[in-house]
Amino acid sequence: MKFKDKVALITGAYQGLGKGIAKKLGEQGCKLILVDIDERVKDTEKEFTNTGIDSISVIGDVSKESTANSAVEKGVKKYNKIDILVNNAGIGGINQPLWDLPVDELDRVYAINLRGVFIFCKSVIPLMLKHKYGRIVNIASIAGKEGNPNAVPYSATKSAVIGLTKSLGKELAKTEIRVNCVTPAVVKTSILDEFTEEHINYMLEKIPIGRTGKIEEVANMVAWIASEECSFSTGAVFDISGGRATY
Numbered sequence: 261m262k263f264k265d266k267v268a269l270i271t272g273a274y275q276g277l278g279k280g281i282a283k284k285l286g287e288q289g290c291k292l293i294l295v296d297i298d299e300r301v302k303d304t305e306k307e308f309t310n311t312g313i314d315s316i317s318v319i320g321d322v323s324k325e326s327t328a329n330s331a332v333e334k335g336v337k338k339y340n341k342i343d344i345l346v347n348n349a350g351i352g353g354i355n356q357p358l359w360d361l362p363v364d365e366l367d368r369v370y371a372i373n374l375r376g377v378f379i380f381c382k383s384v385i386p387l388m389l390k391h392k393y394g395r396i397v398n399i400a401s402i403a404g405k406e407g408n409p410n411a412v413p414y415s416a417t418k419s420a421v422i423g424l425t426k427s428l429g430k431e432l433a434k435t436e437i438r439v440n441c442v443t444p445a446v447v448k449t450s451i452l453d454e455f456t457e458e459h460i461n462y463m464l465e466k467i468p469i470g471r472t473g474k475i476e477e478v479a480n481m482v483a484w485i486a487s488e489e490c491s492f493s494t495g496a497v498f499d500i501s502g503g504r505a506t507y
């Protein structure tokens with residue numbers, strides 16, 4: 261029970277990687293604040309409660325400060341503190357060349373993939389500073405390191421998440437708060453429904469291990485980065501790409 265006395269806030273926790281990460285932490289005793297725009301996050305909370313995982317859920321859009329404020333308020337009311345923040349909520353966006361995309365598409369993807377991460381960090385860090393402990397894990401993507409064609413808003417916002425992680429890690433380096441990110445290659449979740457088959461095949465062909473990643477594999481890595489054991493890494497980018505990343 262590595263996370264027995266810990267409280268984690270996870271965004272995009274209704275399904276996919278967010279749910280997998282939440283489950284992994286919850287199974288090891290962590291109390292959970294599950295945030296999602298999809299009201300079915302209530303079902304995830306119920307499912308967790310039925311298996312003995314202590315959690316609450318908050319429905320809202322991560323790109324709105326009111327969602328973060330309400331999640332922090334409800335979380336603190338129930339659990340007193342927040343030790344771990346996993347900024348996982350994200351969308352893939354439309355697969356088209358840049359010149360065929362409406363400008364609004366960049367704003368839409370940016371609002372969730374970058375603005376949401378900024379807002380939740382801003383809301384949670386003062387609490388972590390007060391309690392002199394924190395682990396922040398941002399879910400970026402290999403697309404942010406390499407740049408996938410026909411996915412400029414996605415790739416650019418994921419690069420920005422890497423930049424945010426590096427800056428923030430240094431800002432907090434002298435505290436007990438560690439800020440890191442992970443850069444997965446393709447994992448089979450419903451985010452793939454947003455991508456074209458051609459785009460999914462492009463991403464798959466680039467993975468030397470020759471398969472998609474598993475939710476559990478990402479959850480295992482995130483759980484370690486979110487633990488006390490991860491004490492000498494901050495502003496770091498952890499690869500989980502089946503051998504695709506070359507740096």
Ligand SMILES: NC(=O)c1ccc[n+]([C@@H]2O[C@H](COP(=O)([O-])OP(=O)(O)OC[C@H]3O[C@@H](n4cnc5c(N)ncnc54)[C@H](O)[C@@H]3O)[C@@H](O)[C@H]2O)c1
Binds near residue numbers: 273399448
């Ligand atoms: N699956 C992959 O191949 C892959 C690879 C690299 C990175 N990622 C990243 O992992 C993260 C999770 O993706 P996933 O694959 O589990 O996708 P998913 O679509 O299965 O889950 C995303 C979750 O985020 C929620 N969400 C979306 N917009 C939101 C908003 N505005 N406010 C609150 N919640 C919102 C959704 O309702 C959903 O529950 C994303 O940031 C994604 O970019 C995924």
